[in-house]
Amino acid sequence: MGEGCLMVILVLALVFGVVCFEAWIGMLLFNWVMSLFGCAFALTFWQAFGICALLSFVGGFFKSSSKSN
Numbered sequence: 001m002g003e004g005c006l007m008v009i010l011v012l013a014l015v016f017g018v019v020c021f022e023a024w025i026g027m028l029l030f031n032w033v034m035s036l037f038g039c040a041f042a043l044t045f046w047q048a049f050g051i052c053a054l055l056s057f058v059g060g061f062f063k064s065s066s067k068s069n
Contacts, residue, residue, distance in 0.1 A: 019056070023049040 027048035034041060043051075 019052055020049065023052045026052060 023045060027043050027045055030043045030048065034043075
């Protein structure tokens with residue numbers, strides 16, 4: 001296994017960890033806000049993970065790219 005493969009694995013693990021942390025924070029925030037309104041719906045971690053991944057994917061289409069001439 002070369003250094004390149006190890007670097008790819010480390011980068012993928014880091015990206016997965018960041019998305020998991022983002023989903024965890026989003027889940028806690030969503031569930032806290034919904035409890036203030038008395039809603040019985042609770043978001044699970046994997047639902048929050050899917051929403052974060054989907055929003056990241058969709059948000060990639062709307063990023064503006066600036067090109068200098």
